[in-house]
Structure formats: structure tokens, C-alpha cells
Amino acid sequence: xxxxxxxxxxxxxxRVRKKSFLIMTILGxxxxxxxxxxxxxxxVSDTIGKDQDRVLVxxxxxxxxxxxxxxxxxxxxYASNWEARNLDTLKNQGYTGRxxxxxxxxxxxxDGVVYESENSISIESKERMNNRIAQALRDGKMExxxxxxxxxxxxxxxxxxxxxxxxxxxxxxxxxxxxxxGVGMALSFVIYFFIFLYGVQVMKGVIExxxxxxxxxxxxxxxxxxxxxxxxxxxxxVGLTQIVIWVxxxxxxxxxxxxxxxxGEMGDVMEMAQSAQTLPAGQLAQSGxxxxxxxxxxxxxxxxxRFLLFxxxxxxxxxxxxxSSLFAAVGAAVDAETxxxxxxxxxxxxxxxxxxxxxxxxxxxxxxxxxxxMSIIPLTSPIVMMVRAPFLNLATQWWEVLxxxxxxxxxxxxTIWLAGKIYRTGILMYGKKVTYKELxxxxxxxx
Amino acid sequence: xxxxxxxxxxxxxxxxxxxxxxxxxIPKGSxxxxxxxxxxxxxxxxxxxxxxxxxxxxxxxxxGERLNPTHIERIGYLPEERGLYKKMKVLxxxxxxxxxxxxxKKEAEKRALFWLKKFELLDWKYKKVEELSKGMAQKVQFILxxxxxxxxxxxxxxFSGFDPVNTELIKDEIxxxxxxxxxxxxxxxxxxxxxxICDYVGMINLSxxxxxxxxxxxxxxxxxxxxxxxxxxxxxxxxxxxxxEEPEDSLGLKKAVFVLEEGRSKDLxxxxxxxxxxxxxxxSLPSIKDIFIQKVEEGKNG
Numbered sequence: 001x002x003x004x005x006x007x008x009x010x011x012x013x014x015r016v017r018k019k020s021f022l023i024m025t026i027l028g029x030x031x032x033x034x035x036x037x038x039x040x041x042x043x044v045s046d047t048i049g050k051d052q053d054r055v056l057v058x059x060x061x062x063x064x065x066x067x068x069x070x071x072x073x074x075x076x077x078y079a080s081n082w083e084a085r086n087l088d089t090l091k092n093q094g095y096t097g098r099x100x101x102x103x104x105x106x107x108x109x110x111d112g113v114v115y116e117s118e119n120s121i122s123i124e125s126k127e128r129m130n131n132r133i134a135q136a137l138r139d140g141k142m143e144x145x146x147x148x149x150x151x152x153x154x155x156x157x158x159x160x161x162x163x164x165x166x167x168x169x170x171x172x173x174x175x176x177x178x179x180x181x182g183v184g185m186a187l188s189f190v191i192y193f194f195i196f197l198y199g200v201q202v203m204k205g206v207i208e209x210x211x212x213x214x215x216x217x218x219x220x221x222x223x224x225x226x227x228x229x230x231x232x233x234x235x236x237x238v239g240l241t242q243i244v245i246w247v248x249x250x251x252x253x254x255x256x257x258x259x260x261x262x263x264g265e266m267g268d269v270m271e272m273a274q275s276a277q278t279l280p281a282g283q284l285a286q287s288g289x290x291x292x293x294x295x296x297x298x299x300x301x302x303x304x305x306r307f308l309l310f311x312x313x314x315x316x317x318x319x320x321x322x323x324s325s326l327f328a329a330v331g332a333a334v335d336a337e338t339x340x341x342x343x344x345x346x347x348x349x350x351x352x353x354x355x356x357x358x359x360x361x362x363x364x365x366x367x368x369x370x371x372x373x374m375s376i377i378p379l380t381s382p383i384v385m386m387v388r389a390p391f392l393n394l395a396t397q398w399w400e401v402l403x404x405x406x407x408x409x410x411x412x413x414x415t416i417w418l419a420g421k422i423y424r425t426g427i428l429m430y431g432k433k434v435t436y437k438e439l440x441x442x443x444x445x446x447x
Numbered sequence: 448x449x450x451x452x453x454x455x456x457x458x459x460x461x462x463x464x465x466x467x468x469x470x471x472x473i474p475k476g477s478x479x480x481x482x483x484x485x486x487x488x489x490x491x492x493x494x495x496x497x498x499x500x501x502x503x504x505x506x507x508x509x510x511g512e513r514l515n516p517t518h519i520e521r522i523g524y525l526p527e528e529r530g531l532y533k534k535m536k537v538l539x540x541x542x543x544x545x546x547x548x549x550x551x552k553k554e555a556e557k558r559a560l561f562w563l564k565k566f567e568l569l570d571w572k573y574k575k576v577e578e579l580s581k582g583m584a585q586k587v588q589f590i591l592x593x594x595x596x597x598x599x600x601x602x603x604x605x606f607s608g609f610d611p612v613n614t615e616l617i618k619d620e621i622x623x624x625x626x627x628x629x630x631x632x633x634x635x636x637x638x639x640x641x642x643x644i645c646d647y648v649g650m651i652n653l654s655x656x657x658x659x660x661x662x663x664x665x666x667x668x669x670x671x672x673x674x675x676x677x678x679x680x681x682x683x684x685x686x687x688x689x690x691x692e693e694p695e696d697s698l699g700l701k702k703a704v705f706v707l708e709e710g711r712s713k714d715l716x717x718x719x720x721x722x723x724x725x726x727x728x729x730x731s732l733p734s735i736k737d738i739f740i741q742k743v744e745e746g747k748n749g
Contacts, residue, residue: 003547006543006546006547007547010543014532014534014535018534209530212530212531212532212533213526213528213529213530214530214531214532215530216499216524216526216528216530217524217526217530217544217588217591218547219497219499220497220498220499220519220522220524220526221519221520221544221547221548222547428494428499428500441461
């Protein structure tokens with residue numbers, strides 16, 4: 001085992017053995033699963049447990065004919081006059097609020113409808129009320145025009161587009177934009193958090209060794225560069241271990257919870273996925289299969305899994321190596337964690353910028369110029385390219401990936417070199433307030 | 448024969464000269480005291496020998512070869528600022544550092560246990576370093592330094608943090624290591640310990656060498672022909688006047704210090720004999736401490 005290997009091993013083993021690592025590793029998936037469970041629970045219980053809105057309507061303009069639709073989410077009562085002005089009386093009668101259609105209300109210019117309640121109304125309830133009123137007004141208009149409900153229903157048309165991407169051989173692939181988006185975002189968030197969490201860990205480790213003065217003993221045995229790389233690699237392994245454990249544990253827990261909540265339904269979903277898979281792509285589009293779950297499962301099958309995995313590993317490692325070496329340099333340049341602020345900003349800025357742009361511009365237009373450039377520039381590419389990856393057509397856009405990966409490799413070689421220079425001088429420098437000018441000088445010191 | 452030669456080594460940082468044209472020659476199998484006030488350049492020189500930094504110019508010759516990275520595992524270094532991984536266990540830590548010096552895991556473990564036993568730390572081998580007392584941690588640090596049987600051992604203030612009993616223990620170990628053939632560089636401000644255990648001294652002040660040689664040579668070359676006499680009687684009638692006098696002590700002896708020209712001590716004794724009863728007559732050589740202070744003062748004035 002080389003010296004870098006030995007240092008990597010020490011960094012790895014001392015961290016993995018820590019109680020905090022064990023706790024985080026076990027707690028992480030539980031938290032994720034609990035979070036997931038709560039979302040499913042809320043989604044399931046949404047339709048059952050939610051309070052009903054009861055609204056008292058005073059239809060002064062007489063346009064509704066008491067035809068507002070009632071259901072278990074919203075119920076309307078009607079008042080023949082506006083005597084029940086007092087909100088307290090309303091409450092006693094079990095109403096949450098009151099709705100006024102003013103006398104001068106015009107169905108062709110539907111303004112002036114007022115809703116009053118003690119508690120402010122939720123967006124959902126407001127939207128629901130808008131819809132119900134619009135529905136009632138529309139029904140009224142149709143009746144006046146002599147259109148029956150049946151003929152209206154027969155006019156209604158719903159189209160669900162099946163988006164396919166076609167590669168050079170002419171083979172069509174099912175592409176579900178929502179799925180692509182979800183997968184890309186999830187992977188880039190993992191990279192983002194990993195760089196941040198473990199980059200800062202690298203920095204803390206360097207500061208610890210420096211304040212401990214242990215570094216002086218170590219660099220009399222190994223080169224500072226070896227020490228830095230050992231630390232960077234060691235923490236990468238700690239992170240990978242954690243991710244692998246998380247993925248396995250979370251997967252198991254999520255599966256358990258999903259099966260618990262959805263019961264037998266899971267079996268149906270699997271079946272649907274299988275039937276979707278057996279259908280040829282062309283037929284799939286024509287068959288007019290409306291079931292979105294089946295389509296989703298088919299979409300998962302069609303995702304370029306191998307490419308995504310490859311891209312994830314490359315961008316994950318490249319991005320981490322690039323940033324963590326910079327974090328190591330920051331750790332070496334300062335005496336205490338409190339002094340890291342000024343050097344942290346230029347490192348964290350591109351990361352935060354990349355994730356912010358990813359969630360907006362890149363998702364909206366994954367092949368636009370901003371998305372393109374940010375996925376080529378190494379400081380942002382690990383995050384932005386991951387979001388783009390599921391949308392890429394490798395047959396024509398392979399060169400973008402090649403360029404981006406080459407630049408990333410070049411960039412991490414450069415930052416490691418740069419960080420190595422700063423690190424070498426910084427770790428043995430004490431009690432000096434370091435400026436950027438100073439750091440620039442260190443780059444040119446003789447080893 | 449010298450084990451380590453420092454030839455015209457110069458190193459500067461940012462226009463400030465840390466060491467300027469240094470020449471030292473450290474004999475094989477000796478304990479060499481490297482002296483100098485704070486900021487004189489000792490640490491810089493030590494870092495150059497350890498290859499933590501490189502000299503701007505000049506050569507370091509290690510056992511007949513120009514200093515190169517293969518020598519690193521033949522050097523053991525105990526820095527002034529001690530540091531250990533607090534969360535790591537004692538034995539594990541010693542073995543780790545041993546392996547960084549290219550010892551095999553098995554060998555490192557064997558030697559670690561040997562030293563832990565010697566320093567009565569065996570019961571602590573599975574304890575974390577943060578649980579040890581300061582003195583125990585210092586012993587562990589000493590073990591790390593010598594575990595790989597280095598031929599050159601550099602000790603920077605090795606006794607700081609030790610009580611007198613442990614200081615003696617470490618001194619004996621240092622002597623033992625020298626007798627086993629190691630060359631030891633001993634950097635310190637504590638002059639008493641220098642005279643006690645060093646064979647040679649070299650001194651740096653203001654980035655430059657101000658003196659070098661064996662302890663006796665150095666003291667002899669700085670003697671100013673001072674003689675100290677302890678006696679009974681009256682010396683007021685003597686034609687040679689002392690530079691200082693002290694009254695009778697509890698034993699009834701007076702003390703006087705004379706400064707003579709070279710080779711006139713015999714004269715003085717003859718004259719003294721005529722007037723007083725001599726109890727002791729010694730040439731008072733300056734202590735290393737006196738020389739050190741004198742050199743630092745000279746530096747300030749020059």
C-alpha cells in the first residue's frame with residue numbers, strides 16, 4: 001500500500017468507525033423514508049381527512065339557480081336575503097364563509113363576486129370555488145343557447161401525447177419529460193450535497209491537522225500533496241460508502257412503506273409495466289394507452305440507465321475532486337474555521353449558481369445556450385450536465401459530453417495542482433492573516 | 448566524520464532572509480545542540496533537513512550523499528509543537544506513523560509494544576490519545592519519532608511538558624540512542640540541558656551561524672582568563688586587584704575573581720600563597736548560557 005493509500009485508509013477507517021457516522025448512516029434513510037411516507041400518507045389521506053368548506057351563497061343577481069356543485073370538499077347553502085351578515089351567526093350555522101354575487105353581476109363580464117370568511121381562504125379552496133362558479137355559469141349559458149349536457153360531453157376531447165425520441169436507426173423511444181426531469185434533478189442534487197458536505201469535511205480535517213500541529217510530523221514522512229490527496233480520497237470513500245448504504249436501506253424502506261400504504265396496488269403497477277414493455281414502441285403510441293402509471297414504468301425502462309450511471313460516476317468524482325481540493329486549500333490557508341469565510345465564497349458561488357440555474361433555466365430549456373455553456377464549463381458542469389443528461393440524444397450530442405468531461409478532467413487536474421501549491425505552503429504557516437495576493441505568491445514558491 | 452553537512456545553505460521568504468549562508472558539520476554518533484533565540488532560523492534549517500521546504504541555494508550532505516527523498520525514512524523528527532490525532536488509539540497511532548515511514552505493519556506493531564512497555568504505557572495502548580495526560584502524550588510522540596530506528600534524530604525542545612523524572616528518563620533514552628549509533632540534533636533554548644547532554648553545539652543568530660564546535664572547545668575559546676579563588680585571609684595587600692569580591696560565606700570562605708593575562712595564573716597563586724590560605728583555585732570558563740547571551744547581545748548591537 002502506497003503512502004496515499006495508507007492516508008486514505010486512515011481517513012476512511014477513523015471516520016467510518018465514528019458513532020456520528022453510524023447514526024447518520026442509519027438515520028438518513030429513516031428520515032428519507034419517513035419523509036416519503038408522510039408525503040404518501042398526506043396524498044392518500046388528502047381526499048378523506050380534509051375539512052369540508054361550507055359556503056353560504058347570496059345570489060343577488062340570480063344567475064346560479066342554486067346549481068353550484070356540492071361534494072364532500074365543498075358544500076354550498078343559499079340565503080334568500082343578506083340578513084346573516086354577522087360572521088358569528090354564520091359560524092353557528094356551520095358555515096366557513098359567505099359568497100356574494102352582486103345584483104349588477106353580468107355573466108358575460110363576471111366581475112365583482114366576493115367571498116368573505118373569518119380565516120383566510122386557501123389557494124386550493126379559492127380555485128375550487130372559482131371552478132364551481134364558472135361551471136354553474138357555463139351550464140346556465142349552455143342552457144340558454146339550447147345545448148344539452150349530453151352533446152356538450154360528447155364534444156369534450158382529451159388528448160394525452162406520447163412523446164418519443166427517435167435515434168438514428170429510426171427506433172422510437174418513449175420519453176417522459178417529467179421522469180427525465182425528476183431523475184436529472186435527483187442525481188444533480190446528490191452531487192451538489194455531496195460536494196458541499198464532504199468538501200467541508202475535507203476542509204475541517206485539514207484545519208484540524210493544522211491546529212493540532214500534527215501536520216509537521218506527517219509532512220516529515222510524506223509529501224504534502226500525498227497527505228492532501230489521501231484526505232480527499234478517504235473522504236470520497238466515506239461518502240460513497242454512505243451513499244451506497246443509504247440507497248440500499250432507503251430503497252428497502254421505501255419499498256416497505258409503499259407496499260404498506262398501497263397494499264395490493266403495487267402488484268397491478270408491476271403488471272402494467274410489464275404489459276407496456278411487451279408492446280412495441282410504435283404500437284404503444286397508437287394503442288392510446290392512457291394509463292400514466294404504466295407509461296411511467298415503461299419510461300423507466302427506456303431511460304438510458306447505463307449512460308446516466310456513467311455520467312453520474314464521472315461528474316460525481318470529477319466535481320468532488322475539483323471542489324474538495326479547493327476546500328483543502330482553503331483549510332490550509334487559514335488558522336481556524338472562523339476565518340474561512342472570505343475564501344469560501346468564490347468556491348460556493350458557482351455551486352449555488354449551478355443548482356439555482358438547474359432548477360429553472362436548464363429544466364425549461366435543457367438544450368438552450370445557457371444550459372449548454374454551463375454544462376461545458378467545469379465549475380458548473382457536474383451539476384448542470386446531470387440535469388441535462390436524461391434529455392441528451394447521445395447520437396448527435398455525444399461531443400458535448402466528451403467536451404464537458406475532458407474539460408472537467410483538465411479542471412480537476414488544474415485545481416489539484418493549484419490546491420497542492422497553496423496547501424504545501426499553507427499548512428506550515430501559522431498566525432498570519434492570509435490574503436488572495438499572498439495565496440497567489442504561494443503558487444510560485446519552490447517546493 | 449560528519450554525518451550531516453550543511454554547506455552554504457540560504458533560504459528566504461518574501462524578501463526576508465530566514466537563514467543566510469549557513470555551514471554546519473554534525474559528527475556521526477554525536478548529540479549536537481542547535482541553539483539560537485526565537486526566530487533565528489532554527490526551524491527553517493530543520494525543515495530543510497526534513498525536506499519539508501527546499502533551500503534556495505546550498506547543499507545538505509546526508510551520510511555522504513546529497514539530501515534526497517530516500518533519506519526521509521532515515522530521519523526521525525520531534526517538532527516543538529507536538530501533535531497527535533486525538534481520536535486515534537495509542538497503539539494504532541504509533542503503528543500508522545511507523546507505516547508512513549515504510550515499516551511493515553507487523554514490525555511497527557512489535558516495536559510499538561516494545562517502546563510502550565519501556566515507557567510503562569502498555570495499559571494505555573487501546574486508549575484514545577485525548578485520554579492521556581500531557582506527559583504520556585509526549586512519550587507517545589517520542590516513540591513515534593524513534594520507532595523506525597532513524598539514523599538522524601531531530602528533537603526540537605524534547606523536554607517541554609515533562610516533569611523532572613520523565614526528563615531524566617528521556618535524557619537517558621537520548622544517550623542510549625546515540626550510543627546505539629544515531630546522530631541527534633537537539634534544538635533548544637534550555638542551556639543547562641545543552642551542557643549536560645550535548646557533545647557539540649552550533650548556534651544561529653539573526654539567520655547566521657555565530658559559533659560551532661565541541662562543548663569544551665567553545666567554552667575554551669570564549670574564556671576570558673577569569674580565575675576564581677576561594678580563600679581564608681586578607682587580600683587587600685595583594686598587588687594584583689580582583690575584578691570582584693564576595694564576603695565570607697557560611698564556611699568562612701571568601702571569594703574573589705581575577706582577570707589575568709595569558710599564562711600568569713602561576714604568578715597569582717604564588718602571590719596569594721604569601722597572604723592567604725587557598726581553598727580552591729579554578730579557571731572559570733563561561734557557561735554555554737553566558738556565551739549564548741553574549742552572542743545574542745552582540746547581534747543586537749552589531
